[in-house]
Amino acid sequence: MTPVSSALAHLECSKCGSVLAADVIRQLCACGAPLLARYDLQKAAASLTVAELARRPWSLWRYAELLPIRDLLRYTVSLGEIITPIVPLAVIGGEIGVDDLRCKDDGLLPTGSFKARGAAVGVSRALELGVKAFAMPTNGNAGGAWSMYGRRAGIDAHVVVPRDAPAIHRYEMEAAGAKVTLVDGVIADAGKVVAQMVRETGMYDASTLKEPYRIEGKKTMGFELAEQYDWQMPDVLLYPTGGGVGLIGIYKGLLELRTIGFPIDRLPRMVAVQAAGCAPIVRAFDAGLRESQFWQDSKTAAFGINVPKALGDFLVLDAVYATDGCAIAVDDNAIADARRRVAAVEGMLLCPEGAATIAAAAALRESGWIRAGERVLTINTGNGIKSVL
Amino acid sequence: MTPVSSALAHLECSKCGSVLAADVIRQLCACGAPLLARYDLQKAAASLTVAELARRPWSLWRYAELLPIRDLLRYTVSLGEIITPIVPLAVIGGEIGVDDLRCKDDGLLPTGSFKARGAAVGVSRALELGVKAFAMPTNGNAGGAWSMYGRRAGIDAHVVVPRDAPAIHRYEMEAAGAKVTLVDGVIADAGKVVAQMVRETGMYDASTLKEPYRIEGKKTMGFELAEQYDWQMPDVLLYPTGGGVGLIGIYKGLLELRTIGFPIDRLPRMVAVQAAGCAPIVRAFDAGLRESQFWQDSKTAAFGINVPKALGDFLVLDAVYATDGCAIAVDDNAIADARRRVAAVEGMLLCPEGAATIAAAAALRESGWIRAGERVLTINTGNGIKSVL
Numbered sequence: 001m002t003p004v005s006s007a008l009a010h011l012e013c014s015k016c017g018s019v020l021a022a023d024v025i026r027q028l029c030a031c032g033a034p035l036l037a038r039y040d041l042q043k044a045a046a047s048l049t050v051a052e053l054a055r056r057p058w059s060l061w062r063y064a065e066l067l068p069i070r071d072l073l074r075y076t077v078s079l080g081e082i083i084t085p086i087v088p089l090a091v092i093g094g095e096i097g098v099d100d101l102r103c104k105d106d107g108l109l110p111t112g113s114f115k116a117r118g119a120a121v122g123v124s125r126a127l128e129l130g131v132k133a134f135a136m137p138t139n140g141n142a143g144g145a146w147s148m149y150g151r152r153a154g155i156d157a158h159v160v161v162p163r164d165a166p167a168i169h170r171y172e173m174e175a176a177g178a179k180v181t182l183v184d185g186v187i188a189d190a191g192k193v194v195a196q197m198v199r200e201t202g203m204y205d206a207s208t209l210k211e212p213y214r215i216e217g218k219k220t221m222g223f224e225l226a227e228q229y230d231w232q233m234p235d236v237l238l239y240p241t242g243g244g245v246g247l248i249g250i251y252k253g254l255l256e257l258r259t260i261g262f263p264i265d266r267l268p269r270m271v272a273v274q275a276a277g278c279a280p281i282v283r284a285f286d287a288g289l290r291e292s293q294f295w296q297d298s299k300t301a302a303f304g305i306n307v308p309k310a311l312g313d314f315l316v317l318d319a320v321y322a323t324d325g326c327a328i329a330v331d332d333n334a335i336a337d338a339r340r341r342v343a344a345v346e347g348m349l350l351c352p353e354g355a356a357t358i359a360a361a362a363a364l365r366e367s368g369w370i371r372a373g374e375r376v377l378t379i380n381t382g383n384g385i386k387s388v389l
Numbered sequence: 390m391t392p393v394s395s396a397l398a399h400l401e402c403s404k405c406g407s408v409l410a411a412d413v414i415r416q417l418c419a420c421g422a423p424l425l426a427r428y429d430l431q432k433a434a435a436s437l438t439v440a441e442l443a444r445r446p447w448s449l450w451r452y453a454e455l456l457p458i459r460d461l462l463r464y465t466v467s468l469g470e471i472i473t474p475i476v477p478l479a480v481i482g483g484e485i486g487v488d489d490l491r492c493k494d495d496g497l498l499p500t501g502s503f504k505a506r507g508a509a510v511g512v513s514r515a516l517e518l519g520v521k522a523f524a525m526p527t528n529g530n531a532g533g534a535w536s537m538y539g540r541r542a543g544i545d546a547h548v549v550v551p552r553d554a555p556a557i558h559r560y561e562m563e564a565a566g567a568k569v570t571l572v573d574g575v576i577a578d579a580g581k582v583v584a585q586m587v588r589e590t591g592m593y594d595a596s597t598l599k600e601p602y603r604i605e606g607k608k609t610m611g612f613e614l615a616e617q618y619d620w621q622m623p624d625v626l627l628y629p630t631g632g633g634v635g636l637i638g639i640y641k642g643l644l645e646l647r648t649i650g651f652p653i654d655r656l657p658r659m660v661a662v663q664a665a666g667c668a669p670i671v672r673a674f675d676a677g678l679r680e681s682q683f684w685q686d687s688k689t690a691a692f693g694i695n696v697p698k699a700l701g702d703f704l705v706l707d708a709v710y711a712t713d714g715c716a717i718a719v720d721d722n723a724i725a726d727a728r729r730r731v732a733a734v735e736g737m738l739l740c741p742e743g744a745a746t747i748a749a750a751a752a753l754r755e756s757g758w759i760r761a762g763e764r765v766l767t768i769n770t771g772n773g774i775k776s777v778l
Contacts, residue, residue, distance in 0.1 A: 058447040080476045085469025152736035171777050175732035343564035347541035385501050388560050
């Protein structure tokens, strides 16, 4: 059998197309855009097959060829990243007129959110590249995850957090020994502080898309759901979109799998779901634009998607346009109602961001954008118990 | 291939040995002791094999032959019960002198605790048997899990909770539409209220071991860990013990698997870990007794193990004696220290009850009861984020 190892080939700029060697620490391209990991897909195809997958451990590490860590035995930093379940929401589906409504529950990952995917892969790769300390801005879940995984790797975490972010996240970061800095404002303000820290100290910038590997963890969401749907993809996939890395990652992952010959019938129409109080991607989509504008005075109780301007906005919009998807905003009342209703009839406690995708599914079905009989998948990005108190 | 179905044969009293038909609603035996599910193990062995397991979904439902639900297609109530990961704790292990220390993280289950196992199987079976409403006392996690799974099944939940239990649990129960009654005192006091409700209304009593199926869910912990250890069992297994159903379940599960021919080399020495402020099992063990006495004025910050007198105490002690195990109490300071330390060096946030097993491992290694070179498994029964605020 072909031995299993990463097929990582190089990094490629998502804007100017520059190609860079992968095995040194990299941040953004010189042109200012994110770098994406590219693989030798022919090499990956030699060992990553449907039959081979069936024999591998039931965790995100099963997709090793398409992950960027060269030496998994030495550098895997893991807290037990299980394949997250897809849970049918039959009652809610009936109520909103979607016969086949499901939810992939990423709240069951370590540290209670989908951020564990990015942290597991991102921190492992940082460890392999020799990173000793990193800084990042966070609305909470990413900071919690990177602090915990960072601690496990012996890498020092410096996290900068908007003062209003939920206390649970600060507790996690501090429990893991991270250096926490609070700032007034939103994540964009935290980002400015991080930029200055990085300039002054030279430490690794682990901000969203400013290092190339967090997205490689996120894309495993796409690998998993394709496998869980037995390659017969849902018609519509709704994703709560802040920085958008999950959506970009799923799209990237599905394209990679299809290219190496996995029998993916087609891509789902991808929907970027935002909060009415912070909807830059939606505004751009409605205007037919390929990039978003900074959203002034953003405000929503769904902290995870309070991102006024995402570095990867153009990649989100690319994925949405390429799959005939759309972008939609739902207001905080609709989010809270959906959250209550899903708990009350399905026995499932979603995070606000996950609940937003349910509210969006209802709105899109009502408008007719989601048609009768279509199969719809929502993503719950965090454990509902993290957003309770 | 032999079709897969439950090999449930009958119920057997754990004390007097009475045999009762399984397919009607049952509570305790007439003699007052818990009833245990017994299976046609020869029938189970025909389809439940190591080779067959490798082909099954990675969830606790993979052990269908040894679960009590007859019609899984109609009555499975699931929120996505993934196989929980076993995470190495190498740094802590080094610090306490245990070379191979690991933790099975049941905090990653739906509703954030191991109680999901009992609720998934217990509620599914209750649904199959026609139960419309149940009552139970709870320190929190069981009530949260049974409320959520109950809601999903359309079964009404009535939960009675000590007033001091963490608010997060009440939030969960109420979100799922459960009827919550608060009482002064500990779970024993809540139990009295439940007994009265059950007498007055005739509803199903879902109290620990007063129905026979919760333990059938819990035993999947044993199935999973045996499989995850590739049948080469750890030397020592430490379990945080309140009602003790998890420990009893693991023991029952391992014996069943071994009987049907799974290559389990031997059983681990099972350790019942309690809090110094509520240690009835430890006191009984130290005195060489087979049953415990009610622990007066019990008090510990590890709410899940504040159980002054467990109905199944004799079954816990049986398992401990039969495996050359022991029982040990650790105080709340040691629990808090272990919890902090595991987060600070392993990047893993345990619940207090899970942290107690780490403190106990340290104490038992120091006393020499755990010997150099032995492989030790601890169980984290709940998501650490549920015990933060």
